[in-house]
Amino acid sequence: MPVQLLPCGSEALLAQFDSLEEALDFDAAVGAAAIHGVVETVPAARTVLVIFDPLATGPDLLAGHLRRVASRPASPRPAEANQIIEIPVVYDGPDLDGVARHLGIAPAEVVGRHTACLWRVGFAGFAPGFAYLLGDGSLEVPRRAEPRVRVPAGSVALAGEFGGIYPRDSPGGWQLIGRTDAVLWDAARPEPALIVPGRHVRFVAVAP
Known part of the structure; x- marks a missing residue:
């Protein structure tokens, strides 16, 4: 896969890709390669x-390792049963009907x-736990035209190609289903x- 490597401060390199799948494949491959000196x-x-x-x-030595990793064919990522997390959902979100209309x-x-x-699970971001x-x-929908000032914690949502769950009360523009x-x-876990x-x-x- 083609990769562009950019310095990011004195202790990191930023690898850029053309697609989400390429980025995730590369991340998994770097983890599997156990490259000396890589912290995270x-x-x-x-x-x-x-x-x-x-x-x-150093950045030059590491860049060589990363380019070699990127040049290898992507390995399949199996979905072992013990990696599946079941989330119970009450489907009564305020945007459920609108999502259905958009999808026909x-x-x-x-x-x-x-x-x-x-x-x-692609990657984490936005807030701890998100x-x-x-x-x-099959459920690709746009974000809301006007974000909500408050989305309740636990809201199950869709936006673009992604799904997600809001871990805490926060503003947000995803479609709540x-x-x-x-x-x-939970920091205690x-x-x-x-x-x-x-x-x-x-x-x-x-059921609710």
């Missing part, structure tokens, strides 16, 4: 920030597509974020 990777929609220890490696289907079909899909989820493309009681972020990159999410419809 931070994937995003078209980029991967590679943070390194300057006492263990019934609200029940929106729910059916949302629960039938195995969503892959994960950008990748579906099968349901709500969940799942706790997305060994792993504070419930949903992290590399795992998968399945939504389960429940």
Whole structure:
């Protein structure tokens, strides 16, 4: 895959790609390669920030390793059963009917597509515990023309090619189709974020 590497401060390189899939493939490949000196990777929609220890490696040496990783064929990412997180959802969101109209289907079909899909966790961002989820493309809808001043915590939402769950009350412009009681972020847990990159999410419809 073609990659452009840019310096980002004195302890990181920013890898840029043409697509989300390329960025995620590269992030997984860097993790699997266990490159000496790499401390952490931070994937995003078209980029991967590679943070390194300057006492263990340098930007030129690391760039060579990263280009070699990018030149290899992408490895498949299996969805093992123990990586699937089930999220119970009450599908009564204020934008559910509008999403259905935009897609030209019934609200029940929106729910059916949302629960039938195995969503892959792409990357985290926006707020602690918020994960950008990748579906099968059947529920792609635009953001709201006017963002809401307050979106309640636990709101299950869609925007563009992504799905997501708001981990706390915040402003937001995503389309709200349901709500969940799942706790997305808890600093007291060994792993504070419930949903992290590399795992998968399945939504389960429940009664209010």
